[in-house]
């Protein structure tokens with residue numbers, strides 16, 4: 421099959437064609453259902469034939485995802501989806517490879533693998549379902565659980581400072597960093613599609629409700645009454661505005677973000693911070709918006725594309741290197757392994 425055949429779009433494919441024949445084994449009401457549905461919808465819109473798509477996951481409730489998609493898939497080893505997905509992408513760079521992971525899978529046991537796939541910039545969207553808990557193992561705290569959280573493994577409250585996954589991805593120099601949520605299907609679809617279109621590792625944190633072991637962890641950001649005041653939906657080249665009547669804005673006072681009233685502070689839309697997801701310095705500041713929302717003067721939580729940039733992808737560099745050394749007087753594998761720096765000990 422040629423590369424052209426593989427990427428040829430199938431215009432007639434429907435979301436239901438991406439549903440597998442497996443019984444979905446998530447608890448009723450789990451946020452994972454919404455993410456599955458929106459993923460099936462955007463895959464149909466993207467139109468890549470199912471047989472040219474591979475979903476790779478680690479271990480966790482979220483990592484059962486590949487079973488429920490009628491594409492190729494691998495439910496792999498805890499925390500190791502990035503390593504296996506990188507191998508697939510290197511062997512078959514023309515395939516559309518996706519990673520599904522949870523906050524435990526990606527940030528506890530798989531923390532190391534995650535940062536390395538991001539810095540290598542393998543061309544793969546990485547969907548991190550963050551429910552701030554270990555769901556599959558029935559409710560232990562995770563690296564994103566809030567301080568003080570009482571869980572099965574923290575009966576007196578967690579003492580650990582939680583990761584901000586978006587800031588971690590920025591620190592690992594990811595070339596695409598975004599946040600979305602299970603309860604906003606339209607936004608979720610938009611971000612999934614943008615992640616697919618990005619050439620490079622696309623890190624997407626998805627707030628996902630685990631209604632059994634951590635119900636309501638994100639309700640302040642997802643519920644109709646509180647969402648407008650505590651969330652900041654980023655739009656490219658638009659001012660940072662939020663609130664029920666879009667009555668609040670954010671301006672930069674030097675490098676410090678400042679919330680201003682658009683009604684009575686004397687500041688207007690022209691004074692506000694304009695979102696530019698390609699500005700790395702501004703993105704670094706945006707990624708730090710991680711206040712406890714109930715704290716006085718808390719900055720709203722940003723949703724959308726926080727950062728995007730271009731850097732060569734790992735698989736392209738590998739193939740380029742192979743081409744560059746072909747026909748040159750290179751060493752054999754045996755020569756490399758035994759080289760000049762091995763000794764025989766008698």
Ligand SMILES: Cc1ncc(C[n+]2csc(CCOP(=O)(O)OP(=O)(O)O)c2C)c(N)n1
Pocket residue numbers: 479480481482483498521522523524525526529549551553554555556557562630
């Ligand atoms: C090597 C290894 N260590 C620990 C476990 C137990 N284990 C299975 S899933 C999991 C955490 C899953 O949490 P998360 O990634 O947040 O996924 P969720 O179930 O919440 O979707 C753990 C610790 C395991 N399966 N393998």
Ligand code: SF4
Pocket residue numbers: 445446447449450451452481482551555556629630631632633
């Ligand atoms: S335990 Fe939580 S994350 Fe796992 S399927 Fe049930 S609701 Fe979803």
